[in-house]
Amino acid sequence: MSRLTKGGWxxxxxxxxxxxxxxxxxxxxxxxxxxxxxxxAIGLTLLSGQAGQLSLAHAFFVLAGATSxxxxxxxxxxxxxxxxxxxxxALIGAVAVSAVLGLAxxxxxxxxxxxxxxVASLSLVFLGLYLGQEAxxxxxxxxxxxxxxVFELFGFPFSDEGGLAVAGxxxxxxxRIWYLFLALVVLAYVLARGAVTGRVGRAWRAIRxxxxxxxxxxxxxxxxxAGAFAVSSAYAGLAGVMxxxxxxxxxxxxxxxxxxxxxxSIAYLAMAIIGGLGSVPGALAGAVLVNGLPQILAxxxxxxxxxxxxxxxxxxxxxxxxxxxxxxxxLIVLFEPGGLAAIGRKFTQPRRRQA
Amino acid sequence: xxxxxxDHVGLRFGGLRALDDLSFTVAPGSLHALxxxxxxxxxxxxxxxxxxxxxxxxxxxxxxxxxxxxxPHQRAGLGMGRAFQNTALSPHSxxxxxxxxxxxxxxxxxxxxxxxxxxxxQERVHRARAAEICDFLALGDVLDSPVGSLPYGRAKRVDIAxxxxxxxxxxxxxxxAAGMNAAETAGLAGTIQSVSEGLGISVLLVEHDMNLxxxxxxxxxxxxxxxxIADGPPAEVQRDPQVIKAYLGTEAQT
Amino acid sequence: xxxxxxxxxxxxxxxxxxALLALGFVVIFKAxxxxxxxHGSFVMFGGxxxxxxxxxxxxxxxxxxxxxCAGLLALALERLLSRSRHADPFSLALLTIGxxxxxxxxxxxxxxxxxxxxxxxxxxxxxxxxxxxxxxTHLVALAVATxxxxxxxxxxxxxxxxxxxxxxxxxxxxxxxAGIRSSHVxxxxxxxxxxxxxxxxxxxxxxxxxGAGLSRGTHSxxxxxxxxxxxxxxxxxxxxxxxGLTVGLVDAxxxxxxxFTFAKSAVFLVMLVVLVIRPAGLFGTRETxxx
Numbered sequence: 001m002s003r004l005t006k007g008g009w010x011x012x013x014x015x016x017x018x019x020x021x022x023x024x025x026x027x028x029x030x031x032x033x034x035x036x037x038x039x040x041a042i043g044l045t046l047l048s049g050q051a052g053q054l055s056l057a058h059a060f061f062v063l064a065g066a067t068s069x070x071x072x073x074x075x076x077x078x079x080x081x082x083x084x085x086x087x088x089x090a091l092i093g094a095v096a097v098s099a100v101l102g103l104a105x106x107x108x109x110x111x112x113x114x115x116x117x118x119v120a121s122l123s124l125v126f127l128g129l130y131l132g133q134e135a136x137x138x139x140x141x142x143x144x145x146x147x148x149x150v151f152e153l154f155g156f157p158f159s160d161e162g163g164l165a166v167a168g169x170x171x172x173x174x175x176r177i178w179y180l181f182l183a184l185v186v187l188a189y190v191l192a193r194g195a196v197t198g199r200v201g202r203a204w205r206a207i208r209x210x211x212x213x214x215x216x217x218x219x220x221x222x223x224x225x226a227g228a229f230a231v232s233s234a235y236a237g238l239a240g241v242m243x244x245x246x247x248x249x250x251x252x253x254x255x256x257x258x259x260x261x262x263x264x265s266i267a268y269l270a271m272a273i274i275g276g277l278g279s280v281p282g283a284l285a286g287a288v289l290v291n292g293l294p295q296i297l298a299x300x301x302x303x304x305x306x307x308x309x310x311x312x313x314x315x316x317x318x319x320x321x322x323x324x325x326x327x328x329x330x331l332i333v334l335f336e337p338g339g340l341a342a343i344g345r346k347f348t349q350p351r352r353r354q355a
Numbered sequence: 356x357x358x359x360x361x362d363h364v365g366l367r368f369g370g371l372r373a374l375d376d377l378s379f380t381v382a383p384g385s386l387h388a389l390x391x392x393x394x395x396x397x398x399x400x401x402x403x404x405x406x407x408x409x410x411x412x413x414x415x416x417x418x419x420x421x422x423x424x425x426x427p428h429q430r431a432g433l434g435m436g437r438a439f440q441n442t443a444l445s446p447h448s449x450x451x452x453x454x455x456x457x458x459x460x461x462x463x464x465x466x467x468x469x470x471x472x473x474x475x476x477q478e479r480v481h482r483a484r485a486a487e488i489c490d491f492l493a494l495g496d497v498l499d500s501p502v503g504s505l506p507y508g509r510a511k512r513v514d515i516a517x518x519x520x521x522x523x524x525x526x527x528x529x530x531x532a533a534g535m536n537a538a539e540t541a542g543l544a545g546t547i548q549s550v551s552e553g554l555g556i557s558v559l560l561v562e563h564d565m566n567l568x569x570x571x572x573x574x575x576x577x578x579x580x581x582x583x584i585a586d587g588p589p590a591e592v593q594r595d596p597q598v599i600k601a602y603l604g605t606e607a608q609t
Numbered sequence: 610x611x612x613x614x615x616x617x618x619x620x621x622x623x624x625x626x627x628a629l630l631a632l633g634f635v636v637i638f639k640a641x642x643x644x645x646x647x648h649g650s651f652v653m654f655g656g657x658x659x660x661x662x663x664x665x666x667x668x669x670x671x672x673x674x675x676x677x678c679a680g681l682l683a684l685a686l687e688r689l690l691s692r693s694r695h696a697d698p699f700s701l702a703l704l705t706i707g708x709x710x711x712x713x714x715x716x717x718x719x720x721x722x723x724x725x726x727x728x729x730x731x732x733x734x735x736x737x738x739x740x741x742x743x744x745x746t747h748l749v750a751l752a753v754a755t756x757x758x759x760x761x762x763x764x765x766x767x768x769x770x771x772x773x774x775x776x777x778x779x780x781x782x783x784x785x786x787a788g789i790r791s792s793h794v795x796x797x798x799x800x801x802x803x804x805x806x807x808x809x810x811x812x813x814x815x816x817x818x819x820g821a822g823l824s825r826g827t828h829s830x831x832x833x834x835x836x837x838x839x840x841x842x843x844x845x846x847x848x849x850x851x852x853g854l855t856v857g858l859v860d861a862x863x864x865x866x867x868x869f870t871f872a873k874s875a876v877f878l879v880m881l882v883v884l885v886i887r888p889a890g891l892f893g894t895r896e897t898x899x900x
Contacts (some may be wrong), residue, residue: 054699108881111888115644115702116843119835120884123877130874191470198469198478202456205445213443216405217521218431218460231466256829256873266706273703315718322714329707333700334693 005348016182020175021167028174029246030295035181036242037287039188041271042280043235046192048269049278050201051228052208054114056265057105057121060128061098061233063252063260065240066148068094070250071138073149080146081137087152091241098237099230106226125262132252132260145251148244151180158245181242185284188235192280195231204228205278236268263322267291270325274332276339285340289328294321357383357418357434357524357557359404365412366399366581373399375581377413381525381574386551386558388568388589391578392601397561398440400578401529404559405437406430417525431460436523438514440530446503450494450513453502454485457520485520492516492546508539512546519550525557526550532564540564544571569593577601615741616861622747623818624857625754629809630834631841631849631856632761633802637683638843639778640798642698647686647705648806649831650712655679655807656814656823657716660725668730675727676807682712683803684796691792717825726822727814735817746817757808758850761801765846770797778844806831829873833860836880842893851891855879 020028040058047053073090074082085093105124112120132139140146151158158180160172169175195201203224206214211221243259244250257263271290275282297317332339359381366374374396381387389397402408404415406427415422417433425433436457444453458481464474489495492512497505502513511531518526528547532540548571551558562568568575569589577585577592579601585592592598630648637645659668659675666674686708690701729746736743765771773794777784785791813830814823821827837856841848856876863875883891 054702108885112884113888114699116839116884116888118702119644119839120877120881122832122835123874123881126874126877130868130870133870134868194470194472195466198474199459199462199464200466200469202448202452203459205448206456206459209445210443212407213437213439214456215407215428216431216437216439217456217517218428219456220426220428227466255826256832257825262829262832266710269703269706270710273707314721319714319718322710326707326710326714330689330704330711333704333707334689337700 013186017179020171020178021169025174026299028178030292030299032174032178032181032242032246033295034288034292035185036239036246037268037271037291038185038284039242040236040239040268041275041283041287041290042188042192043232043239044268045272045275045278045280045283046195046204046235047228047232049272049276050196050208051204051225053109053225053228054118055109055121055229055232056118056262056269057124058232058236058268059260059262059264060124061102061236062240062243062264063128063132064101064233065094065098065237066244066250066260067132067139067240067252068097068237069241070146070148070244074146075149079137080140087149088154090149091151091238094241095234095237098240099234102229102231102233102236103226105233106229107222109229110222110225122262122265125260125265126256128260129253129256133254139250139252142252142254145249147249151177151245153180177245180245184238184242188238189280189284192235196278196280200224200227267325270329274325274328274339276341277337279339279341281344282339282341285344289340290321290325293324294318297321358416359525359557359559360416361400361404361413362415363413364400364403364410364415366396366403366408367411373581374403374410377578377581377583379576379583379586381557381559383524383557384551384555385573386547386560386571388560388562388572388575389578390562390565390568390575391584394580395578395601396581397578398529399581401527401559401561405435405527431457431521431523434522434524435527436518436521436525437527438511438518438529438531440533442510442514444502444510444514444517447501449499450489450502450505450516451482451485451498453513454489454516454520455482457517458485460521485516488516488519489513491549492519507534508542511535511543515546515550519554519556523556525559528558528560528562530561530563532562532567540567543567547571611741612865613862615743616865617858618741618743619747620858620861621854622744622751622857623861624854625747625751625758626809626812626818626853627833627837627856628758628850628853629754629805630831631837631853632758632846633805634834634838635841635843635846635849636774636798637802638838639846640774640795641687641690641701643690643701643705644698644835644843645686645705645802646702647709647712648802648834649828650709650716651679651683651803651806652810652813652831653713653716653823653828654682655803656727656810656827657719659727659811660720660814660823663728668728671727672730672811675810676804679807679810680800680802680804683799683806687796687799691795713825713828717828720823724822724824726816727811729811729815744817746812746815750812750818753808753812757805762846770794774798833873833876836876840880840883840890842890844894845890845892848890848892 040062044058047055069090071081072083072085072093073087074080076082076084109117133142158173158176164171203219206217206219207221207224215221253259253261267290271286272283274289275286294317297320301317336342361377361379364374364377377400389400391397399408403410410423417435420433462477462481468474486498489498492515494509494512494516502510532543535543544567547558550556572589574587575589575592576583577598584597584601585595634645634648637643655675655678658678659671662674663671690704693701693704731745731749734745736745736748777791777794812818814827819826819830833856837852838849840855841852859876859879860872864872
């Protein structure tokens with residue numbers, strides 16, 4: 001990385017660390033939602049962009065992570081199952097459960113190519129929908145759902161407790177969650193970059209580009225694919241934990257269009273595509289657009305009085321967001337398949353040495 | 356001993372016999388060519404050796420190890436490197452990155468090791484070696500260029516470099532001169548010879564270009580309709596009437 | 610036992626509609642090698658036009674308009690796809706995902722909270738035959754689908770277009786060399802697929818079939834075309850019909866015997882099972898990779 005780029009990232013990080021002192025809670029919530037997207041998108045771009053395995057199952061693993069965290073960290077006793085784990089362990093557990101589920105799907109996925117895999121992966125979302133509704137002792141059911149345990153780090157609660165303040169600005173739940181999510185995004189990003197530039201990333205790309213030659217070079221294709229699924233599902237599971245902390249409730253969907261539905265799988269895929277399939281920084285940019293736009297629009301609409309209507313013909317923020325990212329996918333595929341990452345590279349490296 | 360023995364190998368696709376009672380041996384350190392008219396079964400033979408297809412009869416041993424007992428991806432670890440007919444490289448990745456793939460069997464590390472940068476030292480060591488191999492093949496100046504931007508001839512060298520990165524004792528080259536002009540082919544011949552003689556690596560080469568083959572090969576095996584019809588030094592094979600008949604379709608006029 | 614027969618017959622009726630969708634899907638795949646994730650939006654578009662013009666044009670007129678326009682939308686998408694310089698099927702499939710989001714969201718916006726019934730051109734009362742109650746919609750669907758599918762197969766086998774598209778699917782280059790205008794063949798393929806989707810929506814968005822009119826749920830129902838086409842084999846038109854009927858049956862039976870929500874999963878699970886046993890679908894051709 002050039003000095004300029006390093007400086008850029010450092011500056012961005014400083015800004016992100018300082019923002020809670022300046023922004024009000026609704027804005028922080030919007031930023032947090034982008035961070036949730038970022039973690040999920042990174043995982044999907046690794047699976048679909050690096051390893052070339054198209055997956056529409058992401059929402060299922062998000063649900064798995066969300067449910068696991070809630071169940072593991074909830075206090076035992078009562079109608080709903082809870083194991084009373086420490087929230088940090090519950091988070092790790094949720095990620096592990098999602099990874100294991102990803103591993104479980106891998107052998108099935110391994111037998112399928114390209115687009116067959118994409119459609120087959122849809123089946124998991126429907127399965128998740130069904131299980132979410134049926135396993136009410138785990139999920140709380142579609143009408144009530146259940147609240148997640150307050151996240152704690154070695155006893156420090158991520159809630160309004162404790163009256164913490166910095167430079168006169170109180171650091172309540174929203175601010176603390178901001179820092180938690182930021183740390184998770186940074187972790188997710190750094191780990192992913194390590195993988196992409198290392199041996200495992202090379203093996204994934206080899207599988208994506210030509211399985212036969214990857215095999216000839218010594219890559220155990222089945223095992224590498226399984227690894228990619230496990231990693232991607234782990235990321236999705238983490239995004240699920242973040243999702244449930246953001247909504248402050250675990251509520252399974254009533255239809256295939258909801259918080260854990262096909263639309264979410266497509267949204268994550270959109271983030272990866274718009275960012276540039278396979279690019280980890282691109283996934284961040286994609287998440288800011290896909291998850292951020294509706295949030296920002298909703299906030300501005302309060303100021304500007306847009307989106308007044310509901311009912312027929314209303315352009316809600318979510319709808320506008322969907323139209324934008326749907327169009328973005330079309331434009332990206334047609335004109336710049338490398339996505340925002342490629343566009344960004346054109347600005348930072350205007351002259352590439354051609355051999 | 357890094358000898359490749361193909362022993363009475365047969366390959367059947369349903370009713371079609373692609374290979375029939377194939378036997379030949381690649382002596383260690385030799386440059387062995389596999390030739391034959393189109394459809395003779397050269398690619399099938401290669402794919403059986405490489406593990407892409409399972410032989411329906413016969414045995415294959417490499418350095419004493421029974422290849423039929425191995426899973427396809429285990430060949431690299433055994434010292435078998437392969438370059439492909441259509442290069443099969445990752446066009447968007449750099450030359451060095453592509454060559455580094457060849458080091459896969461010589462390195463370790465899954466997601467967590469790489470993510471936590473535990474493999475940093477290993478990366479450095481192997482990158483240096485990969486750069487050395489690229490230098491050997493006159494690719495030192497394009498290490499960081501995307502393979503897709505290279506001219507065809509240079510891309511083929513990257514493919515060979517990648518196969519060499521496996522540190523093979525046997526190098527399988529699948530029609531390396533395909534699509535090359537006379538000058539490029541001559542250059543390629545020199546490269547293959549320096550690999551074989553200079554590095555002492557056995558080379559098994561599938562080729563159509565007769566000049567290339569006859570010029571550099573130590574031994575030639577000729578296939579036709581999935582069978583071996585001649586096997587010996589180039590000069591001998593060239594004179595063999597069966598070979599002439601297979602290529603020209605008529606009895607040679609003496 | 611009666612219930613079982615009733616469910617089966619109704620299931621086949623539903624299956625006939627899915628077969629129409631799956632058939633269009635497969636035709637597109639044969640023509641362009643693209644998995645068209647926007648198929649649901651064709652359904653929505655056709656249905657929207659019927660709902661919007663029903664009062665002015667009457668049901669038959671609106672239906673005809675819907676069918677034609679659904680075909681034209683498909684054609685428009687095909688034209689867009691052909692503009693892409695990066696022709697690989699994976700990217701094009703992604704493009705159709707984007708298109709599907711845009712088209713479907715816009716239509717859902719226009720529909721809003723109302724769930725317009727597009728009505729039916731036949732009397733909606735159920736028919737009782739030998740103690741079994743059958744939904745009239747399903748019977749009409751079965752009849753219409755049989756006629757359309759039959760006509761399609763005749764065209765596919767014997768017409769010039771049919772021969773051309775099969776040749777093109779077999780070997781694109783050779784077909785082009787033989788003078789087959791790829792763009793024409795492909796355009797007709799998408800047009801036909803869109804039109805079939807336009808026909809399918811006439812049955813889907815009815816009380817009998819989905820218990821509702823046109824809504825986002827219609828798009829979800831149309832999604833069942835994917836497993837139908839895939840389990841039959843993406844490049845097999847016969848497979849599409851078998852797949853569609855299978856999906857209809859599985860849907861009807863599992864909705865009743867297990868649960869309504871599980872029915873959706875059941876359809877996809879059946880597809881998964883088929884794929885595990887035959888990775889290219891029941892009648893699909895296995896891809897051989899040339900190294």
